[in-house]
Amino acid sequence: MDLPALSIKNLTKIYNDSFKALDGISLDVRQGDFFALLGPNGAGKSTTIGIICSLVRKTEGTISVFQHDVDQDFSSAKHLIGVVPQEFNFNQFEKPIDILITQAGYFGIKASIASVRAEKYLKQLGLWEKRNDFSRNLSGGMKRRLMIARALIHEPKLLILDEPTAGVDIELRRSMWNFLKEINGNGTTIILTTHYLEEAENLCRNIAIIDHGKIIENTSMKSLLKMLDRETFVLDLSNEIDACPEIEGYSISLKDQNQIEVEIPKSESLNELFSELSKKNISIISMRNKTNRLEELFLGMVEKNLGQESQK
Amino acid sequence: MNNKEKWIAFYTILRREIRRFMRIWPQTLLPPVITMILYFVIFGQLIGSRIGSMAGLPYIQFVAPGLIMMSVITNSYSNVVSSFFGLKFQRNIEELLVSPVPNWIILLGYIAGGMCRGLGVGILVTLMALYFTSFSIHSLTVTVAIVLMTSLMFSIAGLINAIFATSFDDISIIPTFVLTPLTYLGGVFYSINLLGDFWRDVSMFNPILYMVNAFRFGISGITDIDIIWSFSMVGLASIILFLYALYLLEKGSRLRS
Missing domain, CATH: 3.30.70.1560 (Alpha-L RNA-binding motif)
Structure with a gap:
């Protein structure tokens, strides 16, 4: 059996105000999977993603990405993860091409290689014509695609998308689905959180539902849908x-x-x-x-x- | 990350910082130059010519090293504090936090960025000063060493301020209420030998006094303070601040929830 792409054991997060956002969750995501992490607002999805990506400090538990512990072997683990956050977090005063090349630089990738990859992903995501515009002038959908391109610039094996199609029109959403299916088909493991359940049903093979900081269901999409009588x-x-x-x-x-x-x-x-x-x-x-x-x-x-x- | 990747990451941060302050040069490079020109015109020529000499030097030659140092201090500090806080405010810091860049590289990158602006402005102000007066270098080693160390120290201090800041007010409090008074009372415009015993002793607690005097010694050979003390103070403070800033980054204070 393949080793999991992501393995979470007994993950707990208690914030300073004593709010328990995660209550000892455990989860495995298989290599090559397209995995949905669903839950209502405040359920703990973004906290989980934040801890995986080192943006949130965990209280307890362990996380490994392709067998690399995110605490002990953080450099290898981070090379393997790409993250598309829920909110725009790039510098609005920089150009898309510069944002991608800078992000590649943070991963130790030479500018010559980064330029080739930036061109590839900006073209694939329909942003090449906008590469030299200030990113604050891009539309909401373009900004979301820019964050996907940025997450892919170091070619991660695990891509985590936190509501990537929020506020995106239907046509664009469908084209983003096709793009994500394509990179998943090429071997990238994808974890997706979304409020569009149609999106999860269309894209994902396995699913976990999180609520009040606990996993209340973790199964395949087929098994889950069979439960509907x-x-x-x-x-x-x-x-x-x-x-x-x-x-x-x-x-x-x-x-x-x-x-x-x-x-x-x-x-x-x-x-x-x-x-x-x-x-x-x-x-x-x-x-x-x-x-x-x-x-x-x-x-x-x-x-x-x-x-x-x-x-x- | 191997060493080559670390170097690329460091260079990326530095390049981004230089691009940032060059892109907004009317906000970052022009104002300190204009302010210093006004200082040279008013304190150096208009008032300075009536003051006569200070510590054996024409007044304009006495204030010039202090004014250059003042611009290095404020620009090194403000570059890092505004850039790093902006990064936090826009949540742009997440780009760095999700990457494998070690914290010490992040720290060095921002320090180097702050030093580039501080020293760049210092050079521009020196060129302006040479238009109003002339001075020779007494000791190039002392001059370069103290200006580098001062810029380093205030770049680190700016980063610590940015880590703790939660609003734009927080990044102006230290420069306005701490840095400016210390600079003005740090022997830029007068020799502390003009002060009474009590105020001279109080002045000895002002770290900027040591930097300004060491720099003045490097240029004109005149100082109120033993420069060994100056280098020791600045060196020790830089090491302590560096370790503290690194500790804050490692801990993720106010950067990771």
Whole structure:
């Protein structure tokens, strides 16, 4: 079995105000994985990433990256990690090309090599034309891509992205997904935190959900989605109806005269539902999932955990 | 990191620092030169010509070394304090913290940056001084050594100030309320032999007095204080400040949460 790309053991963080941000979490991320770390705001995701990247001091626990302990062997460990933070943290008065070459310099990479890599990543991320503009003049999406290019300049084996597509439009988000899939396909292990659960479902193979500083789920995306036993569909009707239809075995609610919502067990066939609706002279012109599947699961887990926390 | 990588990292920090103060030269290089020209015109020529001599030197020749040293001190300090605090304020420091650069390289890089500006401004002010007066060098070794050590010491002090600072007010408090009074009372404009015993003894606690006098000795051969004391004081203070700054960086004080 491959050694893990990232191994976290019993990680605890208590801030100065006694707030326990992480409560002894343990986590392994496999080499080559595309891993999602999800959780509500304040759950401990950014603290975990901060500790991995040495931006936050841990209270207890160990972290190793490709078997290099981040405390004992920090130089090797840091060479292997690239991080894209949640907030813009580059010098807004510098040019993208200078930001990348400077960052490469911090990793001991010669300017001649850094220039070639900077050109490669700026071109791949659609920023080459903007290389000599002041970075404060870039759009929000461009700034996010600049941070991805900066994180890749030393060619890390583990890339950590903390909400990389926050505030990015759909088209750009999709192109960033393709880029991330490509570098993951080339062997880079990726850890992603995001509030767009569709993003995690589309990109990630494995997932951990963190809440109140604890890992409440750590499994593959497939296994997690299998846990969802009911789905809700929104059906658009061709004719207007005044009353909500009642069909045994289905929970149906009327949204408006042209739309109903149906909650269906995953084991149930949809054919039967359509046939029953047809008998009532209700014809369907389109249908869609009410929410993202992962979103339903995520909300369920976090609410359950909240209930358990409040009982303590 | 191997030695070559460390050198690249150091050079990167230094290059960035030099680029920064060169890019904003109207804020970093021009004001101290203009201020010093005014000092030379007012204290050197207008008032100085009425004062006569000080410690056996024409007044303008007496104040010139002090004014040069004053510009080296304030510029070395303010370069590091503003640059490093700016780095913290913009969270730009994270670029360095996530990298494998050892803390002592970060420290040396910023010190070197501060010294480049301090010494650069010192050279510009010296050239200005030569327009108003002339002076020969009594001891080049003493002159160069004390100016380098002073610039080094105040660059480190600026970095410590920046580490502790949490707002822009915090980076102006020390220069305004500590550095400026110490400089003005550090024998730049007068010989401490003009003071009464009590104030002369009080002045001996002012570290800037030792630097200014050693520099004046290097240029004109005149000093109020034994220059061995000056070098010892500046050397010891630099070592203590360097170790303290390194300790703060290693601990991550106010840099890592």
